[in-house]
Amino acid sequence: MTNFPLNQWTKEVPWIDRPDADVDSFLRENKVEANFDIREKLLFWQQNGFVIFENAVDSALLDDFEAEIDFIRSNSHDRNISIELQGKQTYTRAVPAEKLNDPGVKFNHLHTVSRKAAEVSLALPVSQFLGIVFESPATVTQSLTFWRGSQQPLHIDYPFVNRQKRLAYVAASWIPLEDISPDSGPLEYYPGAHKIAISGFFDWGNGDIVKGAEAMQNSMEFAKFLEDRVVSAGIRPVVFCPKRGDILVWHGNLPHSGTRIKDPTLTRKSYVTHYTSLADYPDTWKIPEEQWARRAVALNKGYAFQFPWTNMADTLPSWSANQN
Numbered sequence: 565m566t567n568f569p570l571n572q573w574t575k576e577v578p579w580i581d582r583p584d585a586d587v588d589s590f591l592r593e594n595k596v597e598a599n600f601d602i603r604e605k606l607l608f609w610q611q612n613g614f615v616i617f618e619n620a621v622d623s624a625l626l627d628d629f630e631a632e633i634d635f636i637r638s639n640s641h642d643r644n645i646s647i648e649l650q651g652k653q654t655y656t657r658a659v660p661a662e663k664l665n666d667p668g669v670k671f672n673h674l675h676t677v678s679r680k681a682a683e684v685s686l687a688l689p690v691s692q693f694l695g696i697v698f699e700s701p702a703t704v705t706q707s708l709t710f711w712r713g714s715q716q717p718l719h720i721d722y723p724f725v726n727r728q729k730r731l732a733y734v735a736a737s738w739i740p741l742e743d744i745s746p747d748s749g750p751l752e753y754y755p756g757a758h759k760i761a762i763s764g765f766f767d768w769g770n771g772d773i774v775k776g777a778e779a780m781q782n783s784m785e786f787a788k789f790l791e792d793r794v795v796s797a798g799i800r801p802v803v804f805c806p807k808r809g810d811i812l813v814w815h816g817n818l819p820h821s822g823t824r825i826k827d828p829t830l831t832r833k834s835y836v837t838h839y840t841s842l843a844d845y846p847d848t849w850k851i852p853e854e855q856w857a858r859r860a861v862a863l864n865k866g867y868a869f870q871f872p873w874t875n876m877a878d879t880l881p882s883w884s885a886n887q888n
């Protein structure tokens with residue numbers, strides 16, 4: 565059965581992706597608040613499918629977030645934190661602590677247990693920028709914390725990140741927690757390949773454009789499809805080697821991958837957040853508004869919520885510190 569036929573993406577896209585989108589008219593007709601040159605960023609996003617904000621996350625906040633990551637790593641059996649290990653979903657309590665050093669380990673959804681993580685996700689320029697692109701507050705749906713490079717094959721996000729109500733209302737940020745070495749397996753992306761004319765649509769089986777349980781093709785076939793598309797469009801990848809505290813924001817249809825780790829001794833500490841808009845946040849993930857003070861972080865007009873199933877016993881010191 566097809567869950568997401570092709571028109572699920574095309575039927576409603578953010579204003580800036582519509583064929584007749586005009587940034588100047590939008591800015592004339594809408595009151596927007598931004599602490600940066602919003603016109604320049606919107607035009608760049610429209611053309612390239614990404615924007616970069618340099619030195620945009622407070623260094624003390626990153627220190628606090630790193631302390632929480634260290635806390636999990638040194639007390640990994642005290643709490644049940646969701647992780648991905650060698651492509652499989654598991655929990656910190658289920659694996660020996662030393663496994664957390666392996667390449668490809670991800671901590672999932674730290675924004676639901678660490679207020680510091682949620683605050684990093686909602687850094688001012690990202691929240692402002694995506695709030696304007698989505699015309700509704702930026703809202704976190706997923707976060708991934710990396711210790712080393714992911715070496716993830718070329719992909720775009722929405723076939724995997726698709727719980728938002730309108731499929732096309734999705735974007736991501738990538739925030740380095742250290743200066744990134746070219747030998748550590750940095751992220752790379754293909755500027756401009758977010759345009760449907762370039763990316764096309766991959767059929768996972770029966771016309772489905774997202775990877776469901778019944779997918780008939782795999783992620784390597786998806787990577788090959790995207791590679792062929794970018795090569796025939798003549799687009800070369802950009803390797804992203806940012807400084808700690810820079811932010812890359814990418815469009816939900818921008819092809820990207822984790823490059824090969826050339827030096828396995830190197831870490832590549834980084835934090836990825838996926839967002840949708842508040843209007844598109846899935847109903848089954850909502851928590852009652854009277855619980856927001858205790859179970860949500862509202863910052864810079866964006867939101868990060870705990871899941872309804874988040875266990876308070878698994879939260880980290882920065883979350884519990886705010887309880888009264």
Ligand SMILES: O=C(O)CCC(=O)C(=O)O
Pocket residue numbers: 708710713714715716721736750751820821822823834836
């Ligand atoms: O950081 C990486 O290497 C890959 C991250 C990524 O592709 C994603 O989260 O969608």
